[in-house]
Amino acid sequence: MKKAVLLLSLIITASILYTSCKKEDSSSCSDGVRNGTETGIDCGGNCSPCAQAATCSDGIQNGNETAVDCGGSCPACPTCVDGVQNGDELGVDCGGSCPPCAAEPTCTDGIQNGDETDVDCGGSCPVCPTCTDGIQNGDETEVDCGGSCPDCPTCTDGIQNGDETGIDCGGSCTACFDCGDVISDIDGNTYNTIEIGAQCWTKENLKVTRYNDGSEVPLVTDGQSFTSLTTHAWAYFNNDISYENDYGKWYNWYAASNPLNLCPSGWHIPTLGEYNDLVSSLGGSDVAGGKMKETGGSYWQAPNVGATNSSGFSGRAGGTMWSTQPPGGTFGNFWTQTADSNNGYGMYFYLFYNGASAASTNSPGNRGYSCRCVKD
Numbered sequence: 001m002k003k004a005v006l007l008l009s010l011i012i013t014a015s016i017l018y019t020s021c022k023k024e025d026s027s028s029c030s031d032g033v034r035n036g037t038e039t040g041i042d043c044g045g046n047c048s049p050c051a052q053a054a055t056c057s058d059g060i061q062n063g064n065e066t067a068v069d070c071g072g073s074c075p076a077c078p079t080c081v082d083g084v085q086n087g088d089e090l091g092v093d094c095g096g097s098c099p100p101c102a103a104e105p106t107c108t109d110g111i112q113n114g115d116e117t118d119v120d121c122g123g124s125c126p127v128c129p130t131c132t133d134g135i136q137n138g139d140e141t142e143v144d145c146g147g148s149c150p151d152c153p154t155c156t157d158g159i160q161n162g163d164e165t166g167i168d169c170g171g172s173c174t175a176c177f178d179c180g181d182v183i184s185d186i187d188g189n190t191y192n193t194i195e196i197g198a199q200c201w202t203k204e205n206l207k208v209t210r211y212n213d214g215s216e217v218p219l220v221t222d223g224q225s226f227t228s229l230t231t232h233a234w235a236y237f238n239n240d241i242s243y244e245n246d247y248g249k250w251y252n253w254y255a256a257s258n259p260l261n262l263c264p265s266g267w268h269i270p271t272l273g274e275y276n277d278l279v280s281s282l283g284g285s286d287v288a289g290g291k292m293k294e295t296g297g298s299y300w301q302a303p304n305v306g307a308t309n310s311s312g313f314s315g316r317a318g319g320t321m322w323s324t325q326p327p328g329g330t331f332g333n334f335w336t337q338t339a340d341s342n343n344g345y346g347m348y349f350y351l352f353y354n355g356a357s358a359a360s361t362n363s364p365g366n367r368g369y370s371c372r373c374v375k376d
Contacts, residue, residue, distance in 0.1 A: 177266070179375065185264045186210050191373070194312035197281025199274065200375035202267070203314045205248025209234065211260035217251070226321070227366045232258055235321055235368055243327050246299065250321040250368035253346030256335035257365075263373035270374045272338035272347045272360060279349075279358050282311055290356030293332070301329050306356025315351045321368030329353070333369040336360075 028036045029047035037045025044050045054063030056074035064072030071077045078087030080098035088096030095101045105114030107125035115123030122128045129138030131149035139147030146152045153162030155173035163171030170176045177183070179200035184190045185208040192203040210216055220226045220233040232255035237243045255262060256269050263269060270278075282288035290306030292313040297304060299316035309315075317332045319325035325333075332351040340347055345362035348369055363369075 177375075183264050183267070185262075186212060186214065191264075193375075194314075196278060196311050196313060199278060199281070201278070201313060202263075202373045203312065205316070205318060206251070206262055206371040206373065207244055207248045208262055209249075211258065211262060212265055213260055215260060217255050217262070223321070226252070226368060229366050230254065237319065237321050237327055237368075247316060247318045247327045248370055250318070251335065251371050252368055253335055253348075253363070253365035256369075256371050257337040257339070257346060262371060266376050267373040268376060269335060269337040269371055272336045272349075274374055275334075275336055275349045275360060278313075282358075285359060286357050289351045289358035292358060293351050299328055301353045303354065305354050317351075317353065318370035333363075333367075335369050335371050 028038070029042050032042065034041045036047075038047050039045055040050040052058070054065070056065070056069045059068065061068045063074075065074050066072055067077045078084075078089070080089070080093045083092065085092045087098075089098055090096055091101040103109070105116070107116070107120045110119065112119045114125075116125050117123055118128045127133075129135075129140070131140070131144045134143065136143045138149075140149050141147055142152045151157075153159075153164070155164075155168045158168065160167045162173075164173055165171055166176035179193050179195040182190050182192055183202070185206070187208050187210060189207045193200055194203050195201075208217075209219070218231075218233050220229065220235055221239050223235075223238075226233060226235055229252060232252065234249045234251045234255060237247070237250060251262065261268055279285050279288040282291045287306070288311075290308055291311045292315045293300065293304065293307035293309060294314050294316050295304070295307045295309050300307065301317065315332045315334075317325075317327060317329050318334075319327045319329050319331060320333060325331050330353045334349050336347045336349065338347040339345070340362040343362065346365045346367075347360060347362050349358060349360040351358055
């Protein structure tokens with residue numbers, strides 16, 4: 001009996017001590033000191049578990065971090081302007097929470113980007129076109145010309161360029177002219193040419209019926225009407241076409257001086273100054289006529305004084321239409337395009353059968369004379 005009472009007393013005493021210790025332990029989890037069974041200040045043991053220490057790689061914002069695992073005592077937080085790809089960026093300072101990344105530069109995106117030196121060329125793209133690379137590229141309209149390059153050569157630009165062998169001739173243009181070549185007018189009539197001094201002349205009189213632009217020169221068959229005109233016209237001597245082959249057609253000065261031009265392209269009716277140059281190159285007016293006249297009696301009335309035709313001009317006595325000076329007679333008259341400054345008459349030069357000289361004078365514009373052409 002005594003043993004039972006003693007055991008009960010021990011049990012009661014242990015229970016009181018346990019309860020007392022438990023209360024003491026519980027009250028110590030908020031006393032601000034590590035005591036009892038605590039593994040940290042007011043935590044662990046019989047207290048609540050201690051929190052895990054903050055780190056810069058725990059995937060949560062804790063400690064003195066200003067964002068998840070960065071800032072404070074951790075490395076600086078990424079930004080969209082720090083020049084490196086970090087954070088959730090998909091490229092340097094772009095993508096993720098930063099602005100979207102630009103499309104990857106290509107050689108076909110129509111803008112200069114990447115390492116290109118011009119739009120879609122240069123750098124890692126194909127070489128950029130130049131005006132000297134020997135191929136048609138870029139905005140060129142032909143090889144190395146046109147677009148942003150110099151204008152492409154043409155056969156009418158007044159300079160020798162491209163594959164031309166002369167100014168606007170040769171190569172892919174029409175053949176270049178050499179004095180002595182045969183030329184043709186807009187009607188298809190052909191003319192031999194001759195170099196005299198520094199000039200090139202036709203050796204035959206004009207036979208054309210149209211100007212260079214294709215417009216017609218009127219044929220007037222009535223002599224009285226012809227000599228009353230103040231506008232352009234042509235005719236045959238006494239309306240006899242048989243004279244044309246040897247002497248050409250007869251024109252009034254209004255046709256000869258018309259800026260539409262009776263002569264083939266690149267040629268023109270001479271000015272009085274050009275006639276004077278011709279005479280000067282042949283030794284002056286006293287002897288030039290003989291050097292310009294066809295020899296013999298086929299195209300001149302005897303005695304055809306001083307005729308040698310040494311110049312090759314081959315002047316013939318075309319006479320004056322509807323007058324006492326028929327073809328093959330005493331005078332060869334040739335219009336210039338120059339007007340007399342005193343009275344507005346047309347200036348012409350002439351050769352004659354009984355002398356070796358050449359001379360010039362004026363005449364009303366309604367007379368019918370021969371015409372020759374000189375090279376531009």
